[in-house]
Amino acid sequence: MYGEYTRQEIEDQPRVWKEILDNPPCIGEIGNKEEIIYFGSGTSYYLALSLASFTQHYTSIPSRGIPSQELVFFPETIITRKPVLYFGISRSGETSEVVMAMEKVRTLGKGSFISVTTEAKSQLTLKSERVIVFESAKENSVVMTKSFTSMLFGVQLGILNAISSTDMGLIKEGFIQTSEKILSTARDWAEETSKRDYKEIIFLGSGPLYGIACESALKVREMSSSLTSAYHTLEFRHGPRASLTRDSLVVVLLSDSAREEELRVAEEIREIGAQCTVIGDKIDNGISIDSGLSEFLRLVLYMPFAQYLGYYRAIKRGLDPDMPLNLTQVVKI
Amino acid sequence: MYGEYTRQEIEDQPRVWKEILDNPPCIGEIGNKEEIIYFGSGTSYYLALSLASFTQHYTSIPSRGIPSQELVFFPETIITRKPVLYFGISRSGETSEVVMAMEKVRTLGKGSFISVTTEAKSQLTLKSERVIVFESAKENSVVMTKSFTSMLFGVQLGILNAISSTDMGLIKEGFIQTSEKILSTARDWAEETSKRDYKEIIFLGSGPLYGIACESALKVREMSSSLTSAYHTLEFRHGPRASLTRDSLVVVLLSDSAREEELRVAEEIREIGAQCTVIGDKIDNGISIDSGLSEFLRLVLYMPFAQYLGYYRAIKRGLDPDMPLNLTQVVKI
Numbered sequence: 001m002y003g004e005y006t007r008q009e010i011e012d013q014p015r016v017w018k019e020i021l022d023n024p025p026c027i028g029e030i031g032n033k034e035e036i037i038y039f040g041s042g043t044s045y046y047l048a049l050s051l052a053s054f055t056q057h058y059t060s061i062p063s064r065g066i067p068s069q070e071l072v073f074f075p076e077t078i079i080t081r082k083p084v085l086y087f088g089i090s091r092s093g094e095t096s097e098v099v100m101a102m103e104k105v106r107t108l109g110k111g112s113f114i115s116v117t118t119e120a121k122s123q124l125t126l127k128s129e130r131v132i133v134f135e136s137a138k139e140n141s142v143v144m145t146k147s148f149t150s151m152l153f154g155v156q157l158g159i160l161n162a163i164s165s166t167d168m169g170l171i172k173e174g175f176i177q178t179s180e181k182i183l184s185t186a187r188d189w190a191e192e193t194s195k196r197d198y199k200e201i202i203f204l205g206s207g208p209l210y211g212i213a214c215e216s217a218l219k220v221r222e223m224s225s226s227l228t229s230a231y232h233t234l235e236f237r238h239g240p241r242a243s244l245t246r247d248s249l250v251v252v253l254l255s256d257s258a259r260e261e262e263l264r265v266a267e268e269i270r271e272i273g274a275q276c277t278v279i280g281d282k283i284d285n286g287i288s289i290d291s292g293l294s295e296f297l298r299l300v301l302y303m304p305f306a307q308y309l310g311y312y313r314a315i316k317r318g319l320d321p322d323m324p325l326n327l328t329q330v331v332k333i
Numbered sequence: 334m335y336g337e338y339t340r341q342e343i344e345d346q347p348r349v350w351k352e353i354l355d356n357p358p359c360i361g362e363i364g365n366k367e368e369i370i371y372f373g374s375g376t377s378y379y380l381a382l383s384l385a386s387f388t389q390h391y392t393s394i395p396s397r398g399i400p401s402q403e404l405v406f407f408p409e410t411i412i413t414r415k416p417v418l419y420f421g422i423s424r425s426g427e428t429s430e431v432v433m434a435m436e437k438v439r440t441l442g443k444g445s446f447i448s449v450t451t452e453a454k455s456q457l458t459l460k461s462e463r464v465i466v467f468e469s470a471k472e473n474s475v476v477m478t479k480s481f482t483s484m485l486f487g488v489q490l491g492i493l494n495a496i497s498s499t500d501m502g503l504i505k506e507g508f509i510q511t512s513e514k515i516l517s518t519a520r521d522w523a524e525e526t527s528k529r530d531y532k533e534i535i536f537l538g539s540g541p542l543y544g545i546a547c548e549s550a551l552k553v554r555e556m557s558s559s560l561t562s563a564y565h566t567l568e569f570r571h572g573p574r575a576s577l578t579r580d581s582l583v584v585v586l587l588s589d590s591a592r593e594e595e596l597r598v599a600e601e602i603r604e605i606g607a608q609c610t611v612i613g614d615k616i617d618n619g620i621s622i623d624s625g626l627s628e629f630l631r632l633v634l635y636m637p638f639a640q641y642l643g644y645y646r647a648i649k650r651g652l653d654p655d656m657p658l659n660l661t662q663v664v665k666i
Contacts, residue, residue, distance in 0.1 A: 045571070076393070207403065227532070234402040237660075242660050
């Protein structure tokens with residue numbers, strides 16, 4: 001049966017999230033840093049983008065998400081001599097560019113160096129001062145699903161802990177229950193949506209949801225070899241929507257802060273004649289996550305939609321979601 | 334005749350660049366700033382990305398390119414209380430989000446506020462402390478071509494001036510001559526390339542060339558309603574290439590710093606069976622710009638390729654490059 005690993009890993013998410021919620025990681029002192037830089041490649045880069053937005057929102061410390069390759073080949077465009085907290089993210093800890101990027105920041109930068117991974121012993125962890133390991137987020141599939149959401153959720157909780165935020169309590173209240181329900185909502189939507197062979201699938205998100213939109217587009221592209229894109233939601237009007245046709249599907253990941261404007265973007269997409277699904281919290285005309293959590297705290301709950309869409313679209317096209325075309329589990333150069 | 338404005342505006346670029354080179358803008362003191370933030374929407378956002386990479390490379394001041402919408406709706410994830418030099422970029426100076434973003438940074442941020450535009454009097458310039466106007470980069474077409482490259486080139490020269498860089502001399506030597514030649518090389522390549530109806534066209538770039546890759550993808554998408562994407566070059570291995578087929582075209586904008594690795598990415602793309610064009614300086618197996626300038630100084634010379642490809646592909650598909658589908662010249666909300 002195609003995609004067994006991927007399906008299991010998607011479904012395993014609420015269990016892993018609960019484990020992390022019961023035992024959130026310790027990040028240590030962050031208040032003495034002048035900048036926080038998250039870096040990774042592929043899915044881990046998108047993780048870095050969402051974490052940076054989340055982190056600056058909560059800590060007011062300037063935070064950036066950077067693709068590892070930029071630290072390796074263009075270090076002078078990012079690294080400064082100020083004290084910075086660097087997070088290198090890699091599921092395997094063996095991705096060449098992330099390991100090289102960690103070497104680069106340790107040589108040229110100043111500060112603390114943490115790795116975020118699912119493997120306790122790796123090239124990356126050997127080069128880090130501190131390691132945050134999410135053992136239960138390990139995967140067999142090439143494509144990252146639960147490892148993305150679990151590392152994201154885990155570091156979010158670590159940041160909240162580090163600043164003693166009371167928002168931790170908000171998450172504990174109903175998160176796991178909501179997440180079980182979301183999985184089933186997402187599966188139904190994706191199975192139905194995969195019946196139509198869209199020419200392009202576009203994900204839109206703002207603020208912390210931009211990284212989620214990028215990762216969503218990547219999931220569907222990887223698993224089902226589809227043409228997908230991601231943009232900041234309001235950016236979509238500034239050019240990209242020129243390609244919309246009746247065979248396009250646009251998925252808007254609705255935020256709170258830009259909600260009204262984003263709903264107008266969705267409306268305009270429908271007027272052009274393209275298909276548009278809006279996923280948000282407490283909404284009428286779309287899919288409602290109903291978490292009651294803010295746009296910064298409900299991030300991972302948006303992910304199962306694209307994960308399942310990639311899965312079902314792959315099956316529909318006769319592809320194996322566990323074994324995407326042209327890819328390997330770890331990229332070494 | 335379809336696309337007359339666009340064609341004229343593309344061809345007008347060397348003339349405008351020369352004008353700017355003869356009379357580069359004055360940016361003023363920048364050394365007293367702790368951060369430099371460029372912001373814009375659409376094409377102007379991609380301009381911000383390339384300028385940020387360029388600026389931190391030359392000044393060592395942390396620099397970021399941000400979509401205006403993020404400053405408007407998620408200001409706390411970007412704006413700090415440190416002295417920052419803000420550049421708001423908008424061809425018309427009337428783009429709602431850029432104007433709103435300028436209001437936001439003036440209210441919440443500290444520092445200096447400059448607008449970069451082609452119109453001397455606008456909502457944006459009214460809200461700025463200083464205005465850099467490129468009058469000769471004004472356009473009739475909806476799609477930005479010469480306004481993008483001219484504002485980019487102009488601010489680059491302004492930064493070099495501000496730090497009294499001797500690299501200004503390097504540019505003056507052969508830039509205009511090279512640029513005339515590039516226009517004709519790009520036109521020939523684009524006309525030939527537009528004969529084949531690729532299902533997806535992907536642009537790859539690293540460092541300062543990532544913004545150029547994004548803008549290239551946007552040009553082709555806007556003018557010809559094609560499906561296009563952009564990625565950091567080495568990121569392409571980390572997932573996106575799963576969608577490659579024999580009907581994909583990938584254009585690699587070759588840097589100097591990551592050159593060897595980028596050439597390997599191109600090689601792998603060809604092994605998969607997709608079409609791949611490499612554009613670089615002094616290369617054998619691809620299109621050579623032959624500027625003799627560094628990856629940071631030859632940025633605008635990469636742009637005519639995608640501009641012409643959008644133009645010829647639109648004509649080929651019976652579309653008018655001057656009037657893209659679903660778009661307006663100025664986005665007001």
